Amino acid sequence: MGNLSRFVEPVLLLLLKQKGRSYGYDLAGELPQHALTDAEIERAALYRTLRQLEENGNVASEWETDQGGPARRVYRLTPQGEAHLEEWATVLDHVSKSMAQFVVKARAAGSARSARRKPR
Amino acid sequence: MGNLSRFVEPVLLLLLKQKGRSYGYDLAGELPQHALTDAEIERAALYRTLRQLEENGNVASEWETDQGGPARRVYRLTPQGEAHLEEWATVLDHVSKSMAQFVVKARAAGSARSARRKPR
DNA sequence: TAACCTAGGTGCGAGTTACACCTAGGTGGT
DNA sequence: ACCACCTAGGTGTAACTCGCACCTAGGTTA
Numbered sequence: 001m002g003n004l005s006r007f008v009e010p011v012l013l014l015l016l017k018q019k020g021r022s023y024g025y026d027l028a029g030e031l032p033q034h035a036l037t038d039a040e041i042e043r044a045a046l047y048r049t050l051r052q053l054e055e056n057g058n059v060a061s062e063w064e065t066d067q068g069g070p071a072r073r074v075y076r077l078t079p080q081g082e083a084h085l086e087e088w089a090t091v092l093d094h095v096s097k098s099m100a101q102f103v104v105k106a107r108a109a110g111s112a113r114s115a116r117r118k119p120r
Numbered sequence: 121m122g123n124l125s126r127f128v129e130p131v132l133l134l135l136l137k138q139k140g141r142s143y144g145y146d147l148a149g150e151l152p153q154h155a156l157t158d159a160e161i162e163r164a165a166l167y168r169t170l171r172q173l174e175e176n177g178n179v180a181s182e183w184e185t186d187q188g189g190p191a192r193r194v195y196r197l198t199p200q201g202e203a204h205l206e207e208w209a210t211v212l213d214h215v216s217k218s219m220a221q222f223v224v225k226a227r228a229a230g231s232a233r234s235a236r237r238k239p240r
Numbered sequence: 241t242a243a244c245c246t247a248g249g250t251g252c253g254a255g256t257t258a259c260a261c262c263t264a265g266g267t268g269g270t
Numbered sequence: 271a272c273c274a275c276c277t278a279g280g281t282g283t284a285a286c287t288c289g290c291a292c293c294t295a296g297g298t299t300a
Contacts, residue, residue, distance in 0.1 A: 005125035014226050025247050034225075036218045037211075042289065047249060070247040070296050089226040091124070091157075096219035098156045099212045105154075106134050106209040145278050162258065167280060190265050190278040 007036045008049045010088035016059060016077045017085060023064070023072040024050060036092075050075060058084045127156045128169045130208035136179060136197045137205060143184070143192040144170060156212075170195060178204045 011034050015027055024047050031041050050073075053059045058081035064072045077085070131154050135147055144167055151161050170193075173179045178201035184192045197205070 010222065010226075014222065017226070023247080024249090034222075036222060037215055044249085044290085045288075048287095051249095068297070069245090070294095072247065085226055089223045092219045093223045095124070095157055096216045096223065099216035099219070102130065102134065102154075102156060103209045103213045103216065106130075106137070106205055143278080144280090164259080164280085165257075168257095188266070189276090190263095192278065193280095 005037075006039055006041050006045070007092075008041055008045055009053065010085065010092065011035060011041075012046070012049060012053065013058065013077065013081060013085040013088065016075060017082065021074050021076045023074045025072070053081065057081075124157045124159055126159055126161050126165070127212075128161055128165055129173065130205065130212065131155060131161075132166070132169060132173065133178065133197065133201060133205040133208065136195060137202065141194050141196045143194045145192070173201065177201075 011031060012027060015030055015034060016022060024043075027050075028041075028043055028046055031046070035041060050059065050061075054061055054075070057078060059075045060078050061073050061075045064074045131151060132147060135150055135154060136142060144163075147170075148161075148163055148166055151166070155161060170179065170181075174181055174195070177198060179195045180198050181193050181195045184194045
């Protein structure tokens with residue numbers, strides 16, 4: 001099937017909303033549970049998406065060094081980010097319904113060529 | 121929001137199933153009614169996707185020159201193409217449900233910050 | 241000391257997309 | 271005759287994105 005969009009951005013926004021604050025490596029572990037498709041999300045894509053979200057003002061970050069181990073860049077949603085998540089929800093609600101409709105149509109009876117055989 | 125996948129391929133497969141046979145320019149006119157997102161689908165993407173579907177054996181084409189005007193490359197679904205559409209339906213059914221769940225979660229009450237504080 | 245886990249990245253070739261542009265048959269207006 | 275416009279099917283290419291490989295660095299366990 002190939003190129004299904006992974007919707008990394010909205011999933012990250014949602015995770016940050018739910019968790020309040022988190023960092024890349026931690027988010028990577030929780031992505032599979034919340035992903036919209038079962039395609040794996042690359043760590044590279046994850047980190048770059050977080051960066052881009054910060055550039056656009058949807059999240060803010062700070063370094064956390066007092067938990068031991070390598071430093072963590074801890075992110076949180078900004079108010080703008082919450083609004084952006086809400087926009088995503090609107091869009092995905094619409095797409096979700098379109099897809100459900102698509103599935104119904106795709107499974108509807110016969111093609112135009114072999115129009116309604118197969119009663120019962 | 122930017123890069124929402126357009127799902128050109130499954131929509132073309134569905135249109136061809138419904139119409140029996142059709143050609144690029146005609147399909148282009150009907151895409152907006154069946155598209156999964158409201159993002160416009162490029163003509164270039166349309167023609168290239170049809171080509172790729174043919175390369176993979178999901179559609180077959182022949183030239184039609186007896187209708188006046190420029191020649192049309194008329195496509196129809198192959199049996200393999202119908203199976204492929206069914207695969208898409210399965211995948212999109214799943215994605216649709218995941219998205220609906222996402223929307224519910226995204227709109228659920230408050231963020232973790234304002235609800236209860238996390239320990240650790 | 242080595243192996244392994246956590247943590248956050250970068251480099252880059254391959255693949256994809258968006259926009260502009262091209263060819264060509266046919267019709268209607270002046 | 272000439273032009274504008276519609277139908278029809280493309281191609282060229284610069285910019286962008288993605289996937290894979292790879293790198294740095296702190297800390298723990300055997």
